Structures are given as structure tokens and as C-alpha cells.
Amino acid sequence: MVGTPTYGATRDRVEEYFDRTATRTWERLTSDAPVSGIRQTVREGRDRMREIMLSRLPADLAGRRVLDAGCGTGAMTEELARRGAHVTAIDISPQLVEIARNRMPEHLLGQITFTSGDMLSADLGDFDHVMAMDSMIYYTADDLGQALAGLSRRVSQSIVFTVAPRTPFLMAFFTVGKLFPRSDRSPTMIPHAPRQIAAKAALHGGTGSVSEVERVSRGFYISTCLEYRA
Structure with a gap:
């Protein structure tokens, strides 16, 4: 479990934002309800x-344990x-977890353990795979490296996660965001380069490698899928 001051502070801010400020927005965004053009992208x-x-x-995940780290609305x-997996679905926001539980088809509920809290907690146990979609985008490279190194000791196959790519546009957006008072800002995604994350993971004892899978750029959504394997 990551215990750095930066990780703890960011995690707390993400919890406050999603559980107290943005719950209804994310509930609507992840539904079939009409949204604005920007949110549609x-x-x-x-x-x-x-x-x-x-x-x-794999298409068949029967018998495998998968951690959905930052499950959101499910x-x-x-x-x-x-696909047959036994899923531990965790999110920092109890309200989002409750939405996910309520939306889940009843016949799948027996395969899922829903919980709220720290997605990196060792108390969650061991897994074959970890999926972390847009739940690590707010953390520093050092925090990400420590997270991957720690998770890799409990994951037998792969950690698939996303980060904001280190593009000129996103770097400018990140820099401008620093000019605003922290109280006026939602959590800000931090752009990263894969090699930087890999180097930090190695620094914290990780023995795996980071590879870039694919980037998605659709309007206001820009994210890169990475995979960490031992």
C-alpha cells in the first residue's frame, strides 16, 4: 500500500471530489442519458x-481473480x-460503489465483491489481473511507481492501467491548472511518459516492464493504456 504524503493527500482529494461533488455528474455520464457534446466525447x-x-x-476469465481498481459505476x-471472473470492485467513493451495485445484473452479483476504500490496500488479497481505468491519472510518477511495485507482488499476470499522456497540450493544461487556488480545483490529472513510470517502479523494487498499448483521443478525453507485466 502506498503511504507517501503525496499519495495520501491526492487520494483524499479524489475521494472528496467524487463522493461529494461529482457523483451525479458521473452517474449521468456513465448512463444512457443525453449529455452535452463535450461530455459525449x-x-x-x-x-x-x-x-x-x-x-x-483472455475472453474466458473463469476462475480468475480480477481487481477493478477504481470501479466507478461498474x-x-x-x-x-x-467473462467469468471473480471481481473485487473497489472505489474511493462509497456513493459510486453503491451505484455500481444497483446497476449490476442480479445474476452477476455472486461473482462480485463490492467495497470502498484504498484500491492499493494489501487487505484486498492477491489477483491474477488488475484493471485501473482512469483511477491512477491524478498521481505523481513516484506514487505510480510505488503502486505498481507493490501491486506486482500480489498480481500473477498483469496490471492494465491508464495515464494521461505527456503531450504538449496536456502539459500546458497541467501547468496552467497550477495557477489556480487549490480550493478551486478538481483533482488534476498528471501527464506521464511510460519510461518514467517504469523507472520509478524499478526504483521501488518492481521487476516488471511497462509497455504502451494504445492511446485514445476523443475530444476532451485523452488517455493512454499501459500494461505492467513481471
């Missing part, structure tokens, strides 16, 4: 990213359970 981008991430796992969890 985010919805489409996230749908495409979910497909890419799922393509890294779209990834549902697809994993449909």
Missing part, C-alpha cells in the same frame, strides 16, 4: 478505452464478471 472515449483494456485479458466490473 468523454463518454465515447471512455467506452473505447474500456474495450482496449479488456482486449488485454461498467468494467460488469464486463469482467460476464
